[in-house]
Amino acid sequence: MDVKEALIQALKQQRVLQNRLTDQEGRNRRNNIRIFGLTEGAEGTSATQFIERLLTTELSLPAESDLQIQRVHRSLMPRPASDKPPRSIVVNFLQYTTKEM
Numbered sequence: 287m288d289v290k291e292a293l294i295q296a297l298k299q300q301r302v303l304q305n306r307l308t309d310q311e312g313r314n315r316r317n318n319i320r321i322f323g324l325t326e327g328a329e330g331t332s333a334t335q336f337i338e339r340l341l342t343t344e345l346s347l348p349a350e351s352d353l354q355i356q357r358v359h360r361s362l363m364p365r366p367a368s369d370k371p372p373r374s375i376v377v378n379f380l381q382y383t384t385k386e387m
Contacts, residue, residue, distance in 0.1 A: 318377065318385075319379075337375065360374070
């Protein structure tokens with residue numbers, strides 16, 4: 287195998303791996319929602335409890351709803367200046383069906 291053939295083979299392999307990575311990233315995000323516009327620090331010490339209360343109230347869900355939230359965090363970027371929009375909040379649900387409620 288000469289250098290040109292090796293390069294072509296490596297590029298094909300790279301394309302296959304890139305497609306797999308894109309697929310996995312999409313599958314990992316399918317259980318997420320993103321919430322925009324909540325003031326930095328509004329979630330207090332427990333972001334999960336804050337989001338459960340917020341979603342239950344704003345979506346008029348029954349109080350006994352089990353949202354099965356796995357984790358909640360602000361988007362991964364530096365905290366913005368006070369005159370800039372707040373970072374979004376990412377909510378990851380255990381099941382996709384909960385997101386679709």
